[in-house]
Amino acid sequence: MMADTYGESPLVARADTLVAAADPGAVRLRELPFRAQVNLRVDPKSPAAERIGTAIGVMLPNQGGEVATNNDLTVLWLGPDEWLVLGPDHDTDRILTLLRDALDDDFGSVTDVSAHRTVIDISGPRTRELLAKGCSLDLHPRVFGAHQCAQTLLGRAQVVLLCWDEQRPHYWLFVRASFARHVVDWLNDACLEYRGGWP
Incomplete structure (x- = not known):
């Protein structure tokens, strides 16, 4: 139990x-409290980055300090190959699945940092x-x-x-x-x- x-x-x-x-x-x-927050690391010029943008409905920002949004997700540029993906409260599992499926076997990382x-x-x-x-x-x-x-x-x-x-x-x-x-x-x-x- x-x-x-x-x-x-x-x-x-x-x-x-x-x-x-x-x-x-x-x-x-x-x-x-409890906003979904997922850290993403991936080569911005890789096919995986393009797949991720398609999967979440917004392309990853490529300029310092830039922020991109769609209906329910917000993506913050944190570094040349690092982003913070934000979503509604307690929506972390869905975001993790979207990002990991799009990353597939390419080099990168998807980490829950909500806490x-x-x-x-x-x-x-x-x-x-x-x-x-x-x-x-x-x-x-x-x-x-x-x-x-x-x-x-x-x-x-x-x-x-x-x-x-x-x-x-x-x-x-x-x-x-x-x-x-x-x-x-x-x-x-x-x-x-x-x-x-x-x-």
């Missing part, structure tokens, strides 16, 4: 902190200002716009930042589970001025 599996978000103990940190008129924060990072959804008019307090990226809309991503540091923690909308600022922050609480605590402190905490 198999035991029931139980998953707990790395931020379950910081749920109240996320709510308290936000100010609806400035910044909104929420966790998106490696959690996702923090950040939006609101002061979002770029908030992120700039702990991130060295130039987040100006002309430089870092919609459907772009970057690996960077935020509050000294390694993160992946994905921009969904630069006009009405909306980002996803991918943070390693072991650093998730630290990042939320940092965000809480950085949001203090928006809650009237400074004189």
